[in-house]
Amino acid sequence: MSATNNNAATAKTIMSKMLLSAYEGWTIRRLADFFIKHGISGAPVIASDHELVGVVTVSDIFKFSNMEESRRREALRNYYRESCEIDLDETSLREWSGRAEQNCTVHQIMQKEIISVRQDASVSEVAAVMVRNNIHRVVVTEHKIAVGVITSMDILRHLQPDGHELRLVS
Structure with missing residues (x-):
């Protein structure tokens, strides 16, 4: 590939057009x-x-799994208030928070801010968006519909298209 x-x-x-999506529920x-x-x-x-409503990563799961018990109970309480209009008692909350991964949803841990780029954005613009937002992937959209995803690895592959290994200088 030439420099031009x-x-x-x-x-x-x-971008990768194979877009694997998670459902908020x-x-x-x-x-x-x-x-x-x-x-x-x-x-x-x-x-x-x-409709595209957010982004979720392994880091979000990790943060939730390591959340202190009181915050986890509050996440459960909010989920049942929003989805079922039920206000759980403290005993149920304590019991269910031990199984929070089975009771809480993606909606509760996802990042609701969607950082995206247009299909016609240059690779340097994409990289700048990722660096500025300290993220490893960005959604590519067309008319507010997700059509692909670009990861930091995609950008690295683009910069090293012929597969030549770089030599480390010591």
Whole structure:
């Protein structure tokens, strides 16, 4: 690939079109299984109507799993208030918080701010967005619909297209 073609590359040319999405209603346990099954560490989150509503990563699962007990109970309480209009008593909350990964959903742990780029964004623009937001993946959208995803590894592959190994200098 020539330097000219390399500089003309856009998000569309380096994005992965195989877009694996998580549903906001999945349990955290199901999300973890999904990540393991597909060997991925994050995914866009869609609602039941397929609208893009957030992004979730392995880090979000880790943060939730290591959350202190009182915050986990509060997450459960909020979930049941929002979804079922039920206000759980403290005894039920204590019992259920031990199984929070089975009782809480992706919606509760996902990042609701969606950082995306247009398909015609240059690769350098995509990289700048990722660096500025300290993220490892960005959703590519067209008319507010997710059409692909670009990871930091996709950008590295783009920079090293011919597969030559770099020699480490000591």
